Amino acid sequence: MRAHFLLSEVLNGLRRNVTMTIAMILTTAITLGMFGGGLLVIQMADKSQKIFLDRVEMQFFINDAVSEADPNCREAPCSVLRTDIENEPGVGSVTFIDRKEAFEQAKQTFKDNPDIADNIREGTIPASLKVRMSDPEQFGAVLDKYSDRKDLGVDGVLDQRQLVQRIFSVLDGTRNAAFAIAIVLAVAAILLIVNTVQIAAFTRRTEVSIMRLVGATRWFTQLPFLLESVVAALIGAFLAIGGLFTAKVLFFDNALRDLYGVNILARIGVSDVLFVSPWLIIGAILLSGVTAYVTLRVYVRE
Template identity: 30%
Template structure:
């Protein structure tokens, strides 16, 4: 056991001296890792908040179904049956043509507005169940008998959903590209360290060091770069995010931001794990060549 500790101390010392020998390059690597993980962290927080807000939006989902003017009593009855039996509908309200006109009058403020022939159709206001598949529901409702059109609000929610999907794809692509870049930069830094220490490595091989013994200091160096980069990114995120939350709350109180500790702790673990992964993978890439 003490041998292990002693050997580990030797490796850590070697790794630190490798770090010092190429300080500027190592600091550059560190900043790249930190920036990558900062962007990844921001993206994860953004997605988390978007999902949270969307959930709220979904719970308030409402849809208006406009009926054809030519609808007859039998069709109307079968439509009501359809609405009542649909699992996506929580409640519904029938709006007559007169009621529709009245609400337009109130909305426009023209209380004495008279129309000879009311152009407004009859409609149903539907309150939808939380978590219902919105797109599928819209498709289904469009095919009900006697339905002429659906309220335009549906298009906006759909657009928002599409935007969120786009943001997710762009974010993932960004993280992928930046992650690959950091991986390459870490690999390159380690490769240069390996090159700078080639005499030491050749002597180590000569006196009978195993390959893993030779590799360990470089793995530790990569691990330290990844971990330190993640720590820097975390400090920036965890100190910047609460400021953003309070600012945004005063500007746009309707936007709900996640601020419970659990979410941020989860994020911390994710970033640290990414840092470790980047560091270890990066150094392993450049260590393949060290062999007997």
């Protein structure tokens, strides 16, 4: 009987304040959607980092004098450099790329950009040692140790960590922006819930007074208002979850298709959205439930 009464009170309350209820649902949905988007970006960054750590390389370029005297890196100082790097902790493999192979790789890299490819001449691309790490944690130590070894023929170095850092700085900025917007919207949602609860309590003050006179507890009379807020927030949460699935298809799958194809960014899948979804539902319950409860305790005395 009490459950039926509470259900009817909640439904009646949502209908009476339909415009504010809709506003609260939409505000909550956008807030949770931005928060969920930030969580998806974090998941993408974490998985992308693993991709880069598995394949990140450094490349030591050999100066022209050493390359001309020893084109196959079989003599000192090139062979000494190669052996020393191979013996470093955390190094997985060291591959020597001679000038001819470097030229062919450069032509292949810029085959879709003929203006650049036509200007690449054989012999202008230096030979190099390409180093892949088995332990990414040792990357910086090896790079710092050999980047200035001009005595061993090192003429320059390519550090792919710079590219990785730029990509992750963009992801971090996107995540932070999503969280910042979510915080602002959360404040707006809290204020909207406070106003909605106060108005609902004021419009039904006569009914509440009668219920208290016939012995209803304060908690029982205030529970419908709290449930109204939670129900509206849960509707907003499910809208937010639907929005994330839509964003996955329209943004993550379409806009980032090229980056997925070259394995630069990790793909966001349905499982990632499903992993985030329960947190949005929990967030909706906490946001609305706590706000409504505090509002009732502070502003509604009867």
